[in-house]
Amino acid sequence: MSIPFLKQDPLAHGAVEQTAPGVRRIVCPNPSAFTFRGTNSYIVGRGTVAVIDPGPEDAAHLAAILAATEGETITHVVVTHTHRDHSPGARALVAATGAKTYGFGPHLTPPDAGGEGGDHGFHPDVRVADGERIEGGDWALEALHTPGHCANHLCFALEGPTGKTGVLFSADHVMSWSTSVVSPPDGDMADYMRSLARLQARDDTMLLPGHGPAITDPKPFLAALAAHRLEREALVLQALRAAGRATPAELVPPVYGALDPRLVGPAGRSLLSHLIKLGAEGQARRDGEAWTTAPAG
Structure with a gap:
């Protein structure tokens, strides 16, 4: 969306x-x-x-x-x-x-x-x-x-x-x-x-x-914004599963693709925020500076 x-x-x-x-x-x-x-x-x-x-x-x-x-x-x-x-x-x-x-x-x-x-x-x-x-x-x-x-x-x-x-x-x-x-x-x-x-x-x-x-026209704009964030979160989890273990910076290319160099750092910060949220929900966990997916169960 x-x-x-x-x-x-x-x-x-x-x-x-x-x-x-x-x-x-x-x-x-x-x-x-x-x-x-x-x-x-x-x-x-x-x-x-x-x-x-x-x-x-x-x-x-x-x-x-x-x-x-x-x-x-x-x-x-x-x-x-x-x-x-x-x-x-x-x-x-x-x-x-x-x-x-x-x-x-x-x-x-x-x-x-x-x-x-x-x-x-x-x-x-x-x-x-x-x-x-x-x-x-x-x-x-x-x-x-x-x-x-x-x-x-x-x-x-x-x-x-x-x-x-x-x-x-x-x-x-x-x-x-x-x-x-x-x-x-x-x-x-x-x-x-x-x-x-x-x-x-x-x-x-x-x-x-x-x-x-x-x-x-706020309603569709807000709906699209919320859907985008959830899609991004799903991509973060998918990329983390594929990598096995990765830092937020390492996840930027598979999640965002090619970016203006000025935006790479902030993209990594937003990815970190997604990872922290996923960690609180039990779907990811921190491993030093890197992250892994949480084991099932």
Whole structure:
């Protein structure tokens, strides 16, 4: 089941797009093999507004956000998760506006324990737990804790003046252009699949991701994403059985085939996450740096 990825995003860096009622989008100029054309920052509301995911430290992006909200008041800087392409820009935006920061909490994995991709300097002024609401002038955001890509990852359901809108800010849990890297120990495939199932059970009509354009038909997209992860897991188990014993790096070629060299390392990390999940389920076991299939019975 192929995922209907959206590989075109014509929004220019620094330009402002009305993405949904009450929501504007600006793309940071930080394109890469992992960020697509850049990190999406969303402006929520009018007059008194929130900025979701201010992005990395980038002077041009900060200027674009401030220009887009000229004459308005930024009261909330909301961070979906503490990866370095999403939260470091909060510091300069807060310094320019006096807004408070909101997020699940600081990055949960220390650098020396595998959390090297985290923004360890971010500590929200206000911690937001699963199910809690952030309220503004004509909008509110309900937090959904969705660990998997990042342990402190939050999605946010948007409420407008008349109630629920069907819009969900899915950040990096569900992106429109690619699957998400799930890199242990901060990333966890079992958590990711549970979080994905949680979104599948909802009735959102639009997902606004951390990278790429809006997903306007979420149900089939989420179903395809879940099916893809399960197919990948089956391939991992098949390749491991064929090898007998293998490291995650050794499993990359039979599972992924030819890859952009920049993606080989992250692919190995995602494979490790699959193996850890299979290990917890009793289908694989660790043998030093390598893995084997678990014996029957």
